[in-house]
Amino acid sequence: MLDLVEVNQQIAKMATEGHLVADDMAKRLALAVERVHLESARWQEFVDKLSMSKTSWLVATIHEPLSRTYDLPPRPETVTVVAADGSQIMPSHHEVVPAFLLNIATVVLHYGNGGGATFTSTPSLFYRDEDLYLEYGGERVQVTGDLLGMRRTLMEFDSLIEQAIATRNSGDAVCALSDGSLILWQLEGRPPDYQESMLTDYLACLDQGNQQRVPIIGYISRPRSRDVVNALRVGLCPEDAPNYDRCPHEQDEQPPCAQIEGLTDRRLFVNLLKAGERSQVFGSTSRILNKYGAHRIGFFYLHVGSEIVRIELPQWVSTNTALLDLVHAVAYDQAQKGMGYPVALAEAHQQAVVRGAERDLFYDMITTVFRQRGASLAVSPKNLRKRRMTV
Amino acid sequence: MQDDEIGEVIGSSNIEFIAESVLLHNSPPFGTFIKVQSRETIYAAVFNAYTHSLEPNRLAIAYHRSDQELRDEQPQIFELLKTKFEAVIIGYESEGAVRYHLPPQPPRIHSFVYPCRPLEVRRLTSQFHFLRSLMSVEKAPRDELIAAAIRTAYAEHKGERSFLVKIGKELIKIIGDDYELLSSILRRIQD
Numbered sequence: 022m023l024d025l026v027e028v029n030q031q032i033a034k035m036a037t038e039g040h041l042v043a044d045d046m047a048k049r050l051a052l053a054v055e056r057v058h059l060e061s062a063r064w065q066e067f068v069d070k071l072s073m074s075k076t077s078w079l080v081a082t083i084h085e086p087l088s089r090t091y092d093l094p095p096r097p098e099t100v101t102v103v104a105a106d107g108s109q110i111m112p113s114h115h116e117v118v119p120a121f122l123l124n125i126a127t128v129v130l131h132y133g134n135g136g137g138a139t140f141t142s143t144p145s146l147f148y149r150d151e152d153l154y155l156e157y158g159g160e161r162v163q164v165t166g167d168l169l170g171m172r173r174t175l176m177e178f179d180s181l182i183e184q185a186i187a188t189r190n191s192g193d194a195v196c197a198l199s200d201g202s203l204i205l206w207q208l209e210g211r212p213p214d215y216q217e218s219m220l221t222d223y224l225a226c227l228d229q230g231n232q233q234r235v236p237i238i239g240y241i242s243r244p245r246s247r248d249v250v251n252a253l254r255v256g257l258c259p260e261d262a263p264n265y266d267r268c269p270h271e272q273d274e275q276p277p278c279a280q281i282e283g284l285t286d287r288r289l290f291v292n293l294l295k296a297g298e299r300s301q302v303f304g305s306t307s308r309i310l311n312k313y314g315a316h317r318i319g320f321f322y323l324h325v326g327s328e329i330v331r332i333e334l335p336q337w338v339s340t341n342t343a344l345l346d347l348v349h350a351v352a353y354d355q356a357q358k359g360m361g362y363p364v365a366l367a368e369a370h371q372q373a374v375v376r377g378a379e380r381d382l383f384y385d386m387i388t389t390v391f392r393q394r395g396a397s398l399a400v401s402p403k404n405l406r407k408r409r410m411t412v
Numbered sequence: 413m414q415d416d417e418i419g420e421v422i423g424s425s426n427i428e429f430i431a432e433s434v435l436l437h438n439s440p441p442f443g444t445f446i447k448v449q450s451r452e453t454i455y456a457a458v459f460n461a462y463t464h465s466l467e468p469n470r471l472a473i474a475y476h477r478s479d480q481e482l483r484d485e486q487p488q489i490f491e492l493l494k495t496k497f498e499a500v501i502i503g504y505e506s507e508g509a510v511r512y513h514l515p516p517q518p519p520r521i522h523s524f525v526y527p528c529r530p531l532e533v534r535r536l537t538s539q540f541h542f543l544r545s546l547m548s549v550e551k552a553p554r555d556e557l558i559a560a561a562i563r564t565a566y567a568e569h570k571g572e573r574s575f576l577v578k579i580g581k582e583l584i585k586i587i588g589d590d591y592e593l594l595s596s597i598l599r600r601i602q603d
Binding site (some may be wrong): 088127130131132134368 | 453
């Protein structure tokens with residue numbers, strides 16, 4: 022049981038400390054905005070400095086002055102927006118069987134032509150040994166946590182592309198929305214054979230999108246990324262070719278680059294963008310992207326009115342002005358329609374979500390079916406005990 | 413499923429049932445007669461209809477847009493709203509004859525609902541037993557419901573004045589000395 026009195030005291034303490042941080046952040050932000058204008062005025066030099074620098078952070082690749090903004094383009098009168106989301110019932114060895122379930126939902130929303138909306142939700146049960154365990158890098162590992170998340174991501178992506186392409190055939194402009202990042206950084210550090218197998222499937226989806234000219238974007242609400250702020254930090258370094266490994270300022274009380282440390286890009290861009298405007302398309306230095314080939318992911322920040330969001334997109338979208346304008350307009354319009362968050366993603370989530378009661382029902386159904394077939398099976402004593410506490 | 417299906421039973425008892433309308437905002441009119449193809453054909457009169465969000469935790473909000481604008485720019489709404497209607501059972505068909513009492517079994521869930529054809533309405537309302545079923549409804553104003561059902565029936569009796577006279581006499585018998593209710597019904601039939 023939670024001691025709420027104790028929690029309350031800790032929350033009060035957190036709030037006071039947070040206040041101090043906020044004051045400090047405002048100063049850092051002011052400096053960062055100042056630096057944006059300074060570096061924009063001499064942006065070619067800035068780009069050169071960035072290319073010569075070596076850091077351990079992700080640093081945005083810049084192609085234009087940082088202060089450059091793009092107005093909201095008009096949305097095509099008729100457009101179809103497709104989104105996918107998924108949820109899961111995690112495998113639990115305390116339950117009757119260690120099976121897991123993935124529920125993948127898609128929504129197709131037709132705008133401007135009275136085409137209506139289509140929702141789907143498709144559950145898949147995984148129970149075979151080859152579903153529950155993977156063998157990679159010479160090791161047998163249980164599919165749970167990140168691995169399960171990865172499988173879900175792939176299935177979502179697959180459904181997203183399938184729906185988008187099916188819709189594309191109707192002739193209207195189509196835009197496919199995915200929840201979260203298109204950069205599979207979680208694959209970094211995984212065994213090469215696993216990485217390759219996942220990436221192959223993922224990039225195959227992007228390939229299809231490219232062939233059919235269906236732009237695919239990752240929509241990241243409240244992004245925590247700092248790629249652009251990190252670029253400004255490089256700019257703050259007095260060295261000509263900043264090198265993180267041989268930093269002469271390391272011992273300083275406050276190294277020059279630390280002056281704006283801790284800021285996120287979204288806090289910076291609230292000050293640079295007006296509602297509807299987007300930033301330039303930045304490049305990401307995430308290492309996994311070296312394996313993306315023609316699908317290398319870039320990103321821009323977009324002011325949707327209620328917040329700054331990060332939109333990730335493959336190269337073949339960002340280099341095609343028509344597609345870039347389409348995703349800019351659709352992302353903004355979706356957020357307006359959904360009162361701050363894309364209506365297509367919100368509806369996909371609603372379709373996909375598995376609630377607690379449904380999870381319980383799922384295990385009840387398994388138990389019933391197995392009992393009918395005369396199998397003797399049992400919930401672990403630990404789980405049973407949790408369900409029925411006594412005094 | 414036939415072409416003129418208007419709904420599907422989603423809740424039922426011996427006395428009444430609830431159906432989901434095939435089309436949004438298109439429930440059968442209040443006080444009209446419908447039938448369910450179940451074990452027997454069951455006849456009923458519509459006494460209520462409503463449209464609401466499919467998910468109990470999602471409330472409808474005002475968008476300040478016309479219906480066409482909503483269909484163009486917020487198409488998901490129409491997937492998330494459902495129209496339902498409730499009807500009181502007034503009889504059923506057995507061995508080719510209409511029985512003016514409650515069916516032995518309630519309509520099956522997921523049975524289809526159809527509007528009664530003019531001839532069926534005529535047949536159902538040529539006896540006045542249906543008035544007693546309507547009198548038992550508590551979830552709708554009785555005067556409104558009875559008056560609406562009589563108006564529906566009268567339209568199928570091709571405006572025969574004798575029909576109105578007979579049904580008026582029947583009403584007096586059923587209602588007894590509740591003069592208020594009787595005059596309220598009569599007023600509503602005339603309107």
